Amino acid sequence: MKVAMVTQFPRDADRPVGGVEAVSVNLARALATSEGVELHVVTLDDEGQRATEPWHGATVHRLPRPSGSMLGMARGAGRRLVSSYVAGLAPDLVHAHDTYGIMVQGLQVPRVFTVHGFIYGDTLLSDSRFARLRSWLWKRVETAAWADQPNIVSISPYVRERVSQFSAAVIRDIDNPIAERFFDTPSQPEPGRVFSAAVISQRKNTQMLVRAVKVLRDRGVDVQLRLAGPVIEAGYGEALHRLVQQEGLGDHVQLLGSIPSTQVLEELQRASAFALVSLEENSPMGIEEAMAMRLPVVSSNRCGMPYMIDHGASGYLVDPFDAHDIAGALERSLARSAALGAESRRIAERRFHPREVARRTLEFYQEIL
Secondary structure (H helix, E strand, O other): OEEEEEOOOOOOOOOOOOHHHHHHHHHHHHHHOOOOOEEEEEEEEOOOOOEEEEEOOEEEEEEEOOOOOHHHHHHOHHHHHHHHHHHHHOOOEEEEEOOHHHHOOOOOOOEEEEEOOOHHHHHHOOOOOOHHHHHHHHHHHHHHHHHHOOEEEEOOHHHHHHHOOOOOOEEEEOOOOOOOHHHHOOOOOOOOEEEEEOOEOOOOOHHHHHHHHHHHHHHOOOOEEEEEOOEOOHHHHHHHHHHHHHOOOOOOEEEEEOOOHHHHHHHHHHOOEEEEOOOOOOOOHHHHHHHHOOOOEEEEOOOOHHHOOOEOOOEEEEOOOOHHHHHHHHHHHHHOHHHHHHHHHHHHHHHOOHHHHHHHHHHHHHHHO
16 A cells, blocks of 8 residues: 655754654654555655655655745645655555645645644634634635545544534544653652643643632642743743742742753653643643653643543643632642552553554455545
8 A cells, every 4th residue: 555645844853843843753763664555755845856765664845845834825826846746656646734735725635634623723722813704714625625625533532523613524523642662661750749740831721721720838738830832922921030030939930941852751651640721722742752751640620631531530621711620620629649640551551542542443444445
């Protein structure tokens, strides 16, 4: 079976940027070692040079990224370039991810499209200029792409519920895969230590997580929140720093900034709980990685997160607008870290291990063909 995976793919596979690149690396590595699969990864590259290179049993094809906005490129020059190149490969099946699904619209090859998120929703929650207009434009483009696809992989039932309103595709729920190292690394938890990995932004609701730490501090609970991630909304980041300073939380909240994946693994090793109280998420990789590392997870009771966490058994779901609710869940998670973390690990092995995700993906390919 000759498969063309059309997706974002990093030059350094050990340093993917963002969830889509990480998923693509993990899935490609697992598929490339599957019997009977000839895998070709097609990606647009900022270096500007066309190149083909072997990678872990697959072949990676890098095409020069056209200039312009992502929206314009996905519908124009990028679409023409990618569709033409993929057609020339003559694959048995094309598996597109994220915005690359827009670029292969109409391609007369059996196709699968993994919907990783909703750009229009993320745009609406951002503080960017003309957010409402840009969100409206993205929604038109994204929903048209869903309607065109004959087969869709949904990374969460939450995604399926939204996509199925606009598409008659065959939709299969298949979780994102995470790297095997998160299953292989032993934990060394430190009491009271909470880790969170996400960009600092309004959508990630970072300030409310810090307010929950203040509630715990005021109760006399010994807690240390370690926040990893860059500030992507300057005003929000400045307000977060002021909050930490004004409430005297310098000894309880550490802002780590952007850290490499090796340091993320070390932080997960030493944590006793993981927290992510975003306002909008589909199936966060950070939650999956924490679960594989035997950590209880405190997360929002909305969007895709309730489909990942067994409330009271592997972690707790909270109201993301209620600092006291978040604080209570963190305190319970820290007190029951070992028991909750063991259930997290069982769920992760069954749903997020790359071997299992590749197996379910291949079954879907075979049904389509």
